Amino acid sequence: MKKILSMIAILLAVAGFLYSAVHIFGTGIKYFEYSGLKSNVKKLTEEKTKKTTELAALTKKNADVKAEYEKLRAEKKIKTVYLTFDDGPSEHTDQILEILKKNNIKATFFVIGIGKNYKDYKKIIDHGHVLGLHTYSHEYKEVYANEASFFKDLYKIRDAVKSTTGLDVKITRFPGGSSNAKASKALKTAIINRMTKEGYVYFDWNCDSTDASGNNVPVAKLVKYGICTTHPDINVLMHDTNAKKTTVQALQQIIDGYRKAGYTFETLDVNSPRIQHVKQPEM
Ligand SMILES: [Zn+2]
Incomplete structure (x- = not known):
């Protein structure tokens, strides 16, 4: 035990x-x-x-x-250049985007709607560029028929852009510019006043590449007129349409010209220098 x-x-x-x-x-x-x-x-x-x-x-x-x-x-x-491309997108948009990408610069595309693939608006945005509204139809007879007709067309392109990009774009360019002879002075004044009231800012240009003067304007001419170094803020008018092949061919030389002259490349927004042929009242 x-x-x-x-x-x-x-x-x-x-x-x-x-x-x-x-x-x-x-x-x-x-x-x-x-x-x-x-x-x-x-x-x-x-x-x-x-x-x-x-x-x-x-x-x-x-x-x-x-x-x-x-x-x-x-x-x-600082000298600034705003490259602008009107009437697109087109079959040349990809080439333009490629050239801009290679140069690491951004531009502004004043797009229209008729006959366009809305997805291309998104493509331009995805590349970091800016869209402006250039009316849906760009048909002078339609857009400049009267004030209501102009805004109906403008809202149509605004909605088309918004549907694919989600952006409510506020920058515009008149078909033919604000000094165009297609609309009466009274009509333009009415449009300008309403645009201003609705927060839109329109942009013309102070440098015309002359690519609208015909199709296949020689590259040398586009380069000569597309590089303007007379002003610290330059807004260059170019076109992104199927017919404007030489604009694409001239683009690199135009970019090089501005680089050489010491310009930096910017995109337009509502606060950009108001390069306007007919002045817009203060908002
Ligand atoms: Zn145009």
Whole structure:
């Protein structure tokens, strides 16, 4: 009996010892895991603080550079060119987009709607360019029949662009420009006043590549007239239509000409310099 009791006592002692050992070992592991995690958290927190500081510095630098750029632009020390392509999209749009991409520059496309694949509007946007409204039909008889007719046509292209891009475009170009002789002065004034009231800004051009003067205008002529360096803000008129093959062929030389003359390339927005043949009242 005594032997059995002492055996039980020994067994209990061994079990107790084993239990304590396992417990201590487990706690030890947990401790190491904990301190490991703690140092990871500390490291990540330090990294986060460092990155936040770096980001703040970069954001400030970016804002400074932007402010300096805008200041220089306001002082006309930076020369800006706005390349514009009217009447597209066309079978040449892809080539134009390719050339612009190769040069890492952006342009503005004043698009129409009749006979067009609406998906092409999205393609132009996806390449980082800007769309302007050039009326849906571009038919002088229709758009300049009366004020209601003009806006019906304008809203039609606005809706077509919106349906594929989601954008509510506010920049426009009159078919034939704001100085066109197809609409009466009274009609143009009425259109301009309503456009202004509805937040639209229209843009003409101060540099005509002359590609509208006929089809296949020689490249040399397009290059000669398409590069204007007389003003710090230049808006170049070009066309993106199936018939204007030579515009595509002249584009690289036109880009090179502006680069050489120290111009930077920008896209139009409602705040861009108002290069307008007939002035728009202040909004
Ligand atoms: Zn046009």
